[in-house]
Amino acid sequence: MAHQVRAVIAREKSAPVALETIVVPDPGPGEALVKVEACGVCHTDLHYREGGISDGFPFLLGHEAAGRVEAVGAGVTEVAPGDFVILNWRAVCGQCRACRKGRPWYCFATHNATQPMTLLDGTPLAPALGIGAFAEKTLVAAGQCTKVDPAAAATAAGLLGCGVMAGFGAAVHTGGVGRGDSVAVIGCGGVGMAAVAGARLAGAAAIIAVDIDQRKLDRALAMGATHTVDAAASDVVARVRQLTGGFGADVVVDAVGRPETFRQAFYARDLAGVVVLVGVPAPGASVELPLLDVFGRGGAVKSSWYGDCLPSRDFPALIDLYLQGRFDLDAFVSETIGLADVEKAFDTMRHADVLRSVVVTA
Incomplete structure (x- = not known):
């Protein structure tokens, strides 16, 4: 069955974002439904809102996220319901020329979920970087989920999904x-x-x-x-x-x-x-x-691009270093906020000294 959840939507270029109810389908083949626990507010999300990436409005914003797999579709073996995962926007294909050369971090055919998430009226949403995680739940390709140690704080772990990993x-x-x-x-x-x-x-x-x-x-x-x-x-x-x-x-x-x-x-x-x-x-x-x-x-x-990372290799390793006290991911979290506070976080990003505002949904 489809799931109705709250999510942050950018409907028009440069217009304030809005918290709306959207429809997220159950996962189909190769897909995973993830209950989002935390998601960082990245400059890329602001670029989407400002129309700096594409004009494919409406956008479902958010991409630096961690959460729990709630369900998976047919053929999924990478993750299972209950797994704690970090979402990534480089789900490698394993078949393109970069992957075949042993350089999957350059994969030229990364993929996302096939089914669209929609507004209540059926309008398809364009998820930011193929993720769309300023939402209580999101639908992604299973390869976009990287299982990590559940002892990690979701607020810190999710930041590996983009900015921290890139740097x-x-x-x-x-x-x-x-x-x-x-x-x-x-x-x-x-x-x-x-x-x-x-x-x-x-x-x-x-x-x-x-x-x-x-x-x-x-x-x-x-x-x-x-x-x-x-x-x-x-x-x-x-x-x-x-x-x-x-x-x-x-x-x-x-x-x-x-x-x-x-x-x-x-x-x-x-x-x-x-x-x-x-x-x-x-x-x-x-x-x-x-x-x-x-x-x-x-x-x-x-x-x-994305720190030449391979999520399946790098996310678990960096989470282990974090849990050992050798890589302080918590230091990147400037504040925690709710879904309704994303527009304010964009303003804070422009005018204040923050590393990351992190949306907590769980």
Whole structure:
């Protein structure tokens, strides 16, 4: 039977979101019905509301979520009712050319639930990143569910579903940060802070946090940064080089995604160092670099999509580290709120110093 649940809907571009009743079907083949316990409020959700991702309104927002599997459809073997899971938006297919090459984190054919969730009048909803978890229940492809230790707090665990995994993976997977490396992270919001935490866990010797907000820089120090640079008052490239013996950092993570921060990242790295772009650029943004500098500096310039993660591998491992007290996911939770407070959380995101507001539905 279908389920009527409360959910947060964006009906029109730039209009306030609304808490409405929607219809969620029982899972069909390859699908799972998940009772959402917690879901982080991510900038991506705001981008959906603002029409910055597509014009496929109405959207069912929310995607950084954890909860319990309530039911599964035919053929599902990955998870079972009662499992505590983190939702992901990269359900790998196992068959595309990337998967066959042993690089499933690049999967070119990720999938979502087949059946639509709808408004009460039958209008299909477009779930954010194929998830739609600002809801009491949501329907996803079973491959979007990653089973983890149920001892983890849902408020913390769900954040691995997007921002924290993106930042951690940008440093550790894409950037390849290792023991003794020097790392600079430009932009210390949720993604950048996760890159700082990831670099610390990987054993980096120097971790330089760069931002224009002193509050974020102070928090980066608590997360494991060894140095900070106020980008509003300093020449970022010169300061990073000064802090790394005049050479530049082995890995520089741009968690902002603006042309000026990308240029800073490019020139703040050591020769043969790695630049990682994980901040999402605005449509139409571009950067111009002397081709001779690209050639002469060597190394690598990479983009990181979802932290080059493999949820089945990375989510359980990071939850284990969290439960061991070695990866403080709770530190990313700035506040807990209800479903009716998402619009207020969007406003807070714009004007206040928060890492994540987390919606609690259970």
